[in-house]
Each structure stands twice: as structure tokens, then as C-alpha cells.
Amino acid sequence: MENGAVYNETTEAQAKQPRRPFGCTLRHLRGWRLPTKALQAILSLLAVICEEIVVDCIKCGGLYFFEFMSCSTFLLSLLILCVYCTDVYERIGGDKVQEMNFWAMLVIGMGFLCASIVLAMTSSVSAVENAAYVFGFLASGAFLAEFFTDCFHSWKQKVNVRSENPGNTQSAIENQPLNKQS
Secondary structure (H helix, E strand, O other), X not given: OOOOXXXXXXXXXXXXXXXXXXXXXXXXXXXXXXXXXXXXXHHHHHHHHHHHHOOOOOOHHHHHHHHHHHHHHHHHHHHHHHHHHOOHHHHHOHHHHHHHHHHHXXXXXXXXXXXXXXXXXXXXXXXXXXHHHHHHHHHHHHHHHHHHHHHHHHHHHHHHHHHHOOOOOOOOOOOOOOOOOO
16 A cells, blocks of 8 residues: 555546537437528528518518517527537536427427518518518428427337336236235
């Protein structure tokens, strides 16, 4: 014990993991999630661009509401994408990020769907406004599709856990009465 061999394991510095460029990784966006997130950001950006090109409007309230929702949707989709791709995912915790994403997809999808409906009802017949609300409908469809896909995976996981652990299954001996009455 005099040679210090006992303390070697606890006193040596741990090797640090190599730094990622800009701290970015796609490790948390596997399978269908990466294309879905990219599609959401692209469609909401196209809706913003089309909405910004509109020159004249007759009933501008719907256009202003759509402008607010489309910009908010685009920025929130980029924020969520950044959370998934950076070290923030580990700092917050995967479960919390998944839950935040689950509810954010519902709120964003429903809000953008409402804004697209309002713009479709109040727009003049300009091609740019039509393109804006079409991209709005497509983007809200992408957000809601992710929400329903997460719902399905959550339900499927609960069913699998329930079938693996049937819970209160009683054996034949446990089903017998305690006192035999004749």
C-alpha cells in the first residue's frame, strides 16, 4: 500500500470525450425524426417567405395572424432542432426534451393549422397568399404527423410493457379459497 497502487484508479484524470464541431450531432435524430424536423423547418420557412411577398391585402387581420404564427413556427422548429442537435439535449435530459417536443408539436401544429384556415378564409385570390396557406397546411400537417406518430409509439410501448408484465396474474394455488368448507 505504500506504493500508491490503491489510489491509482480514483486519482487519475478521466480522458475527455473529443469535442464535436460546433457541439453538433445528429445522434438524437435517428430514423424518421431527422427528415420530419427538416421538413417542418423548410415548409414553415416557405410559408413565411410566401407570406412576406404578399403586397396587397383586403382583410389584413388573417394575414397578420398568419405572419405571426408562421414566423413563430419557423423559429420554434429551429429551436427544437438545435436542442436535439447540441449538448443541450444531454443537459436538459432526453426524457424532458421528448416530452417538451411532444406537447410543442401539438400546440405548434394546431396553432399553425388555425392560422392557415384563417388566412384561407380571409385571403384575396392572389397566388402568393394561396401558396402561403398551402405551405401552412403542409407544415401543420408535418407537425401534427409527428405528434400522432409519437402518440402511436407511446401507446405501442405501453402495450408491449403491459404484455411483458401481465401484472396481477394469479397462479392456481392463489385462486383457491383459504378455508375449505364442506
